[in-house]
Amino acid sequence: MVVGVLRLTLYLPENHSLKGKRQVLRAIKARVRTKFNVSIAESGDNDMWQRAELGICQVGNDRAFVDSALREVVNFIDSLALAPLGEEHLEIISY
Numbered sequence: 001m002v003v004g005v006l007r008l009t010l011y012l013p014e015n016h017s018l019k020g021k022r023q024v025l026r027a028i029k030a031r032v033r034t035k036f037n038v039s040i041a042e043s044g045d046n047d048m049w050q051r052a053e054l055g056i057c058q059v060g061n062d063r064a065f066v067d068s069a070l071r072e073v074v075n076f077i078d079s080l081a082l083a084p085l086g087e088e089h090l091e092i093i094s095y
Helices: 018-035 063-078
Strands: 002-011 039-044 051-060 085-092
Touching: 018 039, 018 051, 018 063, 039 063, 039 085, 063 085
Parallel strands: none
Antiparallel strands: 002 051, 002 085, 039 051
């Protein structure tokens, strides 16, 4: 079993409230869940208005599959153009 965990930072420079941040994150998470079979949640920076951290997880049998699936998710989020991407940290663990 291979587990891939991706931490992705998003910047929301034009956002001025937590309500606006939640609205953008809700849209991103809903679209990612609809298109990909991954788990996604806000995992950090909960009280910051202009920055968000998403945790995304994929489980599979093949390391290459998990890696490519998570990279596709990053490309998809970037293509939505709802928030500029910041840092990303990908960790793949084999059990």
